[in-house]
Amino acid sequence: MELQEYFQSYSSYFWEWENEVHSPQGVYESATIVNGSTIGYEAYIMEVLEYLAEESIPPFGSLLLALIATNSNSQAAMGKVFADESKPFKDNPSIIDMLAESRAFLDKLAALPQNYKLGNKRKQVLQAVFSGCHNRISSEKAKTILGEYKQHRHHLLRAGSKINFSFATFQKDFRTLALLNKKYTSVDDILLAIGGLPQLPEISEAIAEEPVSTTQPDLVQQLIQDPRTFPVGSLIKRIWSGLNIPMHHFAGGRQPLGGISDLTNKGDFDKLLISEFANDDDVFMQRLANNEALYIEREVPPENDKFLRILLVDVSLKNWGTPKILAYAAALGVATHPKTNIECKIIAVAQEYQEVYYTSVEDVITGLDVLSGKLDASAGLSAFLESEHTKGSPEIFVISTSGALKLPAVQKVLNDHHEKIKYVIEPDHQGNLNFYKIQNRARKLVLHLYLPLEELWQNRPKEDNSAKGKTRKANSAVSIPDYPILFPLRANIIDKFWLNGYIYLLTANRSLYRTYLKNIPEREYSPINHKHKGCELLLENLSIKSGGLHALGREDGHYILVSYYKREGIISYHNLNTSEYHKLPFEGKDKNYNLFYFNEVNTYCMIDEALTENQNITKNDRGLQIEIVRSHIKVENEYNKYKAELGNYTYNPGSNILKNFLPACIDTEGKLHLYKHEFNVNLHNNEVHSTFRMYSNRSYTPQVNAHYDNSTDKSKLLFPDGSEIIRDKRGMFILISSNPAIPKIYLPASLDYNLGLAAGDDFAGNDYFYKDKSNAPLLKISVNSFNHKYLEPFINTILNHGA
Numbered sequence: 001m002e003l004q005e006y007f008q009s010y011s012s013y014f015w016e017w018e019n020e021v022h023s024p025q026g027v028y029e030s031a032t033i034v035n036g037s038t039i040g041y042e043a044y045i046m047e048v049l050e051y052l053a054e055e056s057i058p059p060f061g062s063l064l065l066a067l068i069a070t071n072s073n074s075q076a077a078m079g080k081v082f083a084d085e086s087k088p089f090k091d092n093p094s095i096i097d098m099l100a101e102s103r104a105f106l107d108k109l110a111a112l113p114q115n116y117k118l119g120n121k122r123k124q125v126l127q128a129v130f131s132g133c134h135n136r137i138s139s140e141k142a143k144t145i146l147g148e149y150k151q152h153r154h155h156l157l158r159a160g161s162k163i164n165f166s167f168a169t170f171q172k173d174f175r176t177l178a179l180l181n182k183k184y185t186s187v188d189d190i191l192l193a194i195g196g197l198p199q200l201p202e203i204s205e206a207i208a209e210e211p212v213s214t215t216q217p218d219l220v221q222q223l224i225q226d227p228r229t230f231p232v233g234s235l236i237k238r239i240w241s242g243l244n245i246p247m248h249h250f251a252g253g254r255q256p257l258g259g260i261s262d263l264t265n266k267g268d269f270d271k272l273l274i275s276e277f278a279n280d281d282d283v284f285m286q287r288l289a290n291n292e293a294l295y296i297e298r299e300v301p302p303e304n305d306k307f308l309r310i311l312l313v314d315v316s317l318k319n320w321g322t323p324k325i326l327a328y329a330a331a332l333g334v335a336t337h338p339k340t341n342i343e344c345k346i347i348a349v350a351q352e353y354q355e356v357y358y359t360s361v362e363d364v365i366t367g368l369d370v371l372s373g374k375l376d377a378s379a380g381l382s383a384f385l386e387s388e389h390t391k392g393s394p395e396i397f398v399i400s401t402s403g404a405l406k407l408p409a410v411q412k413v414l415n416d417h418h419e420k421i422k423y424v425i426e427p428d429h430q431g432n433l434n435f436y437k438i439q440n441r442a443r444k445l446v447l448h449l450y451l452p453l454e455e456l457w458q459n460r461p462k463e464d465n466s467a468k469g470k471t472r473k474a475n476s477a478v479s480i481p482d483y484p485i486l487f488p489l490r491a492n493i494i495d496k497f498w499l500n501g502y503i504y505l506l507t508a509n510r511s512l513y514r515t516y517l518k519n520i521p522e523r524e525y526s527p528i529n530h531k532h533k534g535c536e537l538l539l540e541n542l543s544i545k546s547g548g549l550h551a552l553g554r555e556d557g558h559y560i561l562v563s564y565y566k567r568e569g570i571i572s573y574h575n576l577n578t579s580e581y582h583k584l585p586f587e588g589k590d591k592n593y594n595l596f597y598f599n600e601v602n603t604y605c606m607i608d609e610a611l612t613e614n615q616n617i618t619k620n621d622r623g624l625q626i627e628i629v630r631s632h633i634k635v636e637n638e639y640n641k642y643k644a645e646l647g648n649y650t651y652n653p654g655s656n657i658l659k660n661f662l663p664a665c666i667d668t669e670g671k672l673h674l675y676k677h678e679f680n681v682n683l684h685n686n687e688v689h690s691t692f693r694m695y696s697n698r699s700y701t702p703q704v705n706a707h708y709d710n711s712t713d714k715s716k717l718l719f720p721d722g723s724e725i726i727r728d729k730r731g732m733f734i735l736i737s738s739n740p741a742i743p744k745i746y747l748p749a750s751l752d753y754n755l756g757l758a759a760g761d762d763f764a765g766n767d768y769f770y771k772d773k774s775n776a777p778l779l780k781i782s783v784n785s786f787n788h789k790y791l792e793p794f795i796n797t798i799l800n801h802g803a
Contacts, residue, residue: 003148006060006137007159010166012088014081015039015064017160029156031064036080040067042156046149051123053142058130061173066126069106070117078106085170094741098171101178111187116194128193134179135172135722135738138710168721168801171738175722219336222361227461229364232329234456239333242449245423245435267295307395309344311335312384314400315370316350316377318407326427326451327399328368332358334397342395349380357546359510366545366568378409385417399425415441481728484758484778485769486534488731488750489515489652494544497552498645499597504538504552511540511730512552512559512576517648518767529688529767532653534748536771537730539576551604553597562604562617564595571617573624582624586615596642598635605635654750654768657731658694664717664725665702670795673700674725674733677751681787690783692755692765704798721801723794739797745790759790 009016017029029042040048045067049057057063068077082103089095109125116125130136137145148155184190223233263273273294276284287293311331319327328346335344335358346356350372357363377400390396398421404410405426414421424436424443435447492508505513513535520531539559548565558577564586565572572583593606593615606615614635616627660675672679678697684690706717706725717725722738727749735745743760748769756769763770763778764786771777781789 004158009162011162012165056136057142059172062176069109074110098178101181102174105177105181134176172722231325235329236333244447262297263294264297271295307342309342309395311346311397314377315348316374318404322429323401323427349377353380353384360543362545376407378413381413395422397423402426488654491655495550510542512538534769549595551595551597584624654753656751658749664706666704667700668703719798737794
């Protein structure tokens, strides 16, 4: 943002620049109310901005209004400003409401004690109230503006020349204050913000029970809190602090568009060295035929590439005990590092190899239980390195003790596959971790970490007796956003269930969704009407082990997941709403079972494939019970019906979700672009064929670009006028206009699929996203009407900013 743009004055607006102050250094500007009193002099305004710029600065109009409120004649001045500004919008209730909210906030500033409106305390008031405000300008940009002012003060004169009134600027200035009025509900709130004091709740005579937090800690914290995984979890953050391996990868792209890097005797004719054409025809043809002609070889610029990092953990006999704990801690430290964006897999190797998961505490416990009595892991290493898992050149780590790696059989495997192995990590019994990088068939020590095990393991949490045996308690899932439309269907599904006419999807990111199929004949299908529906998010952040068979039931309004883990020989009962958990051992490894919920009798049935017997799983006051009964035709029929209903759900349309949204812009044709994809409104004479769609398009010219609201929050984009795009990674974009008269627009993030959008009380587009069974169903309107009513005003507000 340039100096002139920030300080620009406008015709028919409440303030203007005037030449008023004369001094030996020259004539200085002052900001004044049009046909009214002075707001502040140039020198003082710049002094305030210098003070605020250490954090951020508000819109200039918002700052001037705050200065008016803290001047001595504030009430008379504010009365004139708001009387003049409300006249053009007297027929617009939303603008009048915004002005009323702004005036209410300024009245609170005016009501501050007099000593808070003088000297340094006045600056502190302004810094406190505008900290983190809407439409703020970052410290870096603010200092750039002030730097330009110091070097080229005369540029301020350009801002004094008025340009046509900008509604976007008006809205930005007053909306910022209106939002602050909601943040600071009283004068006391402002005084507390100035002092930096926390607001303490009033003490009630009745002592209320402290509510339990419903937010689950991250995985590492859960590992530390659980006594069974504390030895591993307590080491991970210490490993993070010293880890020194690449957390991001860039590989050569396929487009050689860089400078000249070399000469070669192979290439395309358009890369021929220009001097080759100086030869006569015979010599030229001879050099081409004999591969003697020289070609230019261009540099290949780097591009983002999807890397896979595989961590092979040796679980053979020589790695038992402390080295195994350090090995898993090292693997988890690399895989879960907060700065990495590389997909990681952990593989336990011994006589064979198997993947171990790390998305929950139960997964980590299962991984720690994987052991082998074999002396070395050469067989498992060899089998993995020769498998298809190594295709695509993944980055492979081998984690094993020094003694195990020196065994001849292991040495042979490492030598035979040296080109596939990138790093070797050696743990030992004393807490040492040595990281070696493989280069030219030699090992180079790149990092040595010492972990003081006695110190790190001394505060081990006590065993919770209430969690032993049959049950354990944990925090429930977090709150779920209530969007007016459905999410796209999910791509990565662990399992699916049919229950009470709905299909439930348990996803790889530990969330539970619900969808259903519409009963319509195929002849009635259209681009915006199909049997498939989007899905509704019910629960997330669930603690679920990977693998096994699952059945979903409903008891007393709660969702119950019963699972059978054949390898571990365990049947578990998990209340997904309360996290109540029970498990029992079950020896049935010699048979193959199917598991489903028999709703009619509230029983979870395990049916062996031979259909000879059922394992009926129930829970009562005594805990989890398993009853073996002979197979019954009624159970078989119910299971066949269950399979048939799930068989109707054959694929998941709309599940290709846009996960990135930068770069984002409005192009010169007035279309929204999000990360190489264009949002398009396809209008057709037949409304049935009019659609919204997001498809790939890299050929466009940006007109107005968006940027992240701040450097840490990557879920919100901000346009210059204050309009926002918020990304929900579950598959939704929320478009919020700087014009409060335009309601939020909900845009699904599905690619190359007909979309359905919602705003206000209206819905348009693909019925796939429509909430048929909502308590407050939206009114269905045409795509064309929705475009004119919501989308075009949203985009025009952005384009008209500063016009």
